[in-house]
Amino acid sequence: MAVCVVDHPLVRHKLGILRMASTATHEFRTVANELARLLIYEATKNFRTEKHTVRGWAGPVAVEAISGKKVTVVPILRAGLGLMDGVLDMIPGAKISVVGLYRNEATLEPVEYYVKLAKGLEQRLAIILDPMLATGGTLSAAIGLLKAHGCRQICSLNLVCAPEGIARIEAEHPDVAIYTAAIDERLNENGYIIPGLGDAGDRIFGTK
Ligand SMILES: O=P(O)(O)OC[C@H]1O[C@H](OP(=O)(O)OP(=O)(O)O)[C@H](O)[C@@H]1O
Ligand SMILES: O=c1cc[nH]c(=O)[nH]1
Ligand SMILES: [Mg+2]
Numbered sequence: 001m002a003v004c005v006v007d008h009p010l011v012r013h014k015l016g017i018l019r020m021a022s023t024a025t026h027e028f029r030t031v032a033n034e035l036a037r038l039l040i041y042e043a044t045k046n047f048r049t050e051k052h053t054v055r056g057w058a059g060p061v062a063v064e065a066i067s068g069k070k071v072t073v074v075p076i077l078r079a080g081l082g083l084m085d086g087v088l089d090m091i092p093g094a095k096i097s098v099v100g101l102y103r104n105e106a107t108l109e110p111v112e113y114y115v116k117l118a119k120g121l122e123q124r125l126a127i128i129l130d131p132m133l134a135t136g137g138t139l140s141a142a143i144g145l146l147k148a149h150g151c152r153q154i155c156s157l158n159l160v161c162a163p164e165g166i167a168r169i170e171a172e173h174p175d176v177a178i179y180t181a182a183i184d185e186r187l188n189e190n191g192y193i194i195p196g197l198g199d200a201g202d203r204i205f206g207t208k
Helices: 009-019 025-043 081-090 137-148 163-172 200-205
Strands: 003-005 049-056 059-066 071-077 098-103 110-116 125-129 153-161 177-183
Touching (some): 009 153, 025 081, 025 125, 025 153, 025 177, 081 153, 081 200, 110 137, 125 137, 137 153, 153 163
Parallel strands (some): 071 098, 125 153
């Protein structure tokens, strides 16, 4: 499985802002979307382009256009919505597939509560969005759901990952690439990433 830690000064700087406990909701939202733009830039690096000629201001000019890539972005409710606008800024034509999963606080198991997927998943690259990959239970469940609906190309954008979550996805879904800003130290006894960001959903939605 490919895990890509997007190592760039802008990524490290913006992640530092999210890590600060004093960062307020509106700034957290803004910076999370900025990071999503930087991660999607890397995640789309291997998209193929086709050359063609257009009429430019000084006559015909050779240009390139992305060739026939069908994409669905898959925000995992709630926190994944906090990355969606940034990704759609870069891929405005993407269809949106919404997956509602929350993690049971006692068992840490994912609980599904809403699913609405784009049509034609067999032909689409699915880009899953969730700021946090902790135990990996939620991401594994989302990938399993997409595969059960015929999706064969899947990657995941996660701002922060725990080594435990990466190991789980590696074992259960080795075909899925992960693009992240950081792999942190560990999970604590409540399944939160250390140092992490805290509860990303609460920080994005202001529900702390
Ligand atoms: O890797 P895991 O151990 O499964 O944990 C990660 C999940 O937990 C958080 O969601 P949460 O359950 O807090 O839901 P929310 O987005 O509604 O806050 C986070 O956004 C992930 O979806
Ligand atoms: O650290 C964590 C783990 C799961 N969910 C979060 O929002 N943060
Ligand atoms: Mg949450």
